[in-house]
Amino acid sequence: MLPKGFKVGGICSGLSKKKRKKDLALFISDVPASTACIFTQNTVKAAPVLLDIERLKVGNKFLGVIANSGCANACTGVKGLEDAEYICSVCENIFGLDSLSLLCASTGVIGQYLNISKDAFPEKIKLLRYSIGASLKNEEEAILAIMTTDTFIKKVEKEVIVEGGKIRIWGCAKGAGMIHPNLHGFHATMLSFILTDADIENTTLQEILEESADKSFNCVSIDGDTSTNDTVIVLANGQSGVGKLSKEGLSIFVNAFDELTLDLAKSVAEDGEGATKFIEIEVKNAKTKKDAKLIASTIATSPLFKAAMFGSDANWGRVIAAAGRTEVDFDISKVSIYIGDIHTFKDGFALKFSEGDAKKSLSKKEIKVIMDLNIGSESSKYYTCDFSYDYIRINGDYRS
């Protein structure tokens, strides 16, 4: 159920997908909402990202986000920027919103222009205005309209009681291929839109988002690639009726928000292109958190490791090799490695285990890998998926 004062919807706009598939979503607040954003750190940024960055320089409260899928509107120069502005302004006009009150986002193929028909497009948006609302059908349509190679809908909802009142947080995401965090600030190649009726001012909301992303979206890798379009936008419209949150109330909100971003991030890893398994990698007892995260991310992006997981092969040698090629100093004679339910490596040596048990454990849909360095007390988790034949099939033929 959407937080109070929000409407969402999705339509077949013809902008970026063919064959009557939903390709345009609108997430809209009744009143101007505090807004927090994180964008791709890729040097090459798509037009919608550039437009959002410009708009955030002059305003910090927005009424909503319009997002399309199928065309990334990236590497499209000045025309791409004009197209993004046009779409925002048509929506602003038809919905009777102030100008510059919408942000936008795109996902899809790079280097193509949006297919804008200046006759037909405003009519589509009028239809959207009539149909938009808070019904479950509209939520599903909005999420479908941002999906590309995703195989399932990614939606997470939280409801918390704060100071006697109810606050809702609602989030959706699209992910699939080309997902990897960029170590400079946020990065996970995905779109995520998070709506809440909490009353939180901008700078606090931005801090909450950045800290939360660092434990969730920033800890997901599908294939180490990053996109030109990654965007997370949070709108907090304060319509819950609870009013400004106390310190304690804020802490309850942040916990729920962190759970929501982690669940979204995990669902993105679970739905990596061609994925057959969800993999959680935990590096334990490192000297520093940074060390733990660097090793976890290096394991998570090792194609050899990911192919071994696809093959249900408890190949701890690939875990060691990946960890070893980071610059992190560790003592192999203290390391333990668990793959699935199997303790494979201890104090620098291979342990004997039944290959049958290992195959059985690694044939599960969710695999947990633990590398315990035993030289400190800091830990970090990273989420990824296996590398399958389908990853190659999907990505060998993406544009066509």
Added chain:
Amino acid sequence: MLPKGFKVGGICSGLSKKKRKKDLALFISDVPASTACIFTQNTVKAAPVLLDIERLKVGNKFLGVIANSGCANACTGVKGLEDAEYICSVCENIFGLDSLSLLCASTGVIGQYLNISKDAFPEKIKLLRYSIGASLKNEEEAILAIMTTDTFIKKVEKEVIVEGGKIRIWGCAKGAGMIHPNLHGFHATMLSFILTDADIENTTLQEILEESADKSFNCVSIDGDTSTNDTVIVLANGQSGVGKLSKEGLSIFVNAFDELTLDLAKSVAEDGEGATKFIEIEVKNAKTKKDAKLIASTIATSPLFKAAMFGSDANWGRVIAAAGRTEVDFDISKVSIYIGDIHTFKDGFALKFSEGDAKKSLSKKEIKVIMDLNIGSESSKYYTCDFSYDYIRINGDYRS
């Protein structure tokens, strides 16, 4: 043909491969040879690498290298080191060589011990001593004995006339999966042994090797993973009869040596696990060589790009996205991208091209990709292969 004063051979020693497959190679010089080496920068180093590093601390002339395949002798602790020493000492004894005069190398599965039978092993080495020689059959046997998932023999020979005399350089390599340079000094996950009858002293030879590797072995990536065992060893025994090289002679030698290492490195890329295509990536007109190399290597390790090459898809968006996620600053409005024979992108915009022509061009066995940044004058090349179904098949089931 081997350089003067070298013998090579390979046998089925039973040390590390089953089913009577060749698994032990010996490369040996009649006289102590100047020796240059580069090893993996992986934190976790295999026993033979650790042993070589120790031996290089006390000596700089060696008589040869003994190398086994099928078992990496990595993560094997003190016993692994003792095993490596044992193998060297048996060979030294039976061949009547000084102790500590051999180096060693291993490649194969991590975490297993060499299968040493102290009765049978010396007998095998005696057989090797009787059969070893400079015949072509022995060369082939030696190279077969260092191969793992390689699908073809990698051997390069050069002959140059220097100061009226003939100098030979002979090199072999094994590669396949888990190949990626480590940016700290040398790294390509492979074994390569280079023999020459040139007369070059140690420090010069080491410099030649390091500079050469930086343009060859260090510019190859199969999957971004690195191993615990990477080793390149060069032996220069001075038996050509030409004597000490003049400055000019040395320059002729270095040119031939560079050609040899580049050819070996390219053949390693060509034979990446499951590879169907060899891909050369050139980044042109960058501000610095470092920038050019970083972008080229990032493209070469992008699974999305490599899957697109497998699918013969001229997907320049993946080239842009990979380049963009480096920290290198470039101006997209100046960039040109060529994939195969197709100019796909110019001055920030997609060019129209025939998808039929693109498919045809990218269906070739060798693909050249050029990204021209047009903001400087430095260039760098990188070599890789595509990501195919077979990569997943091979690596999903490596240990078994």
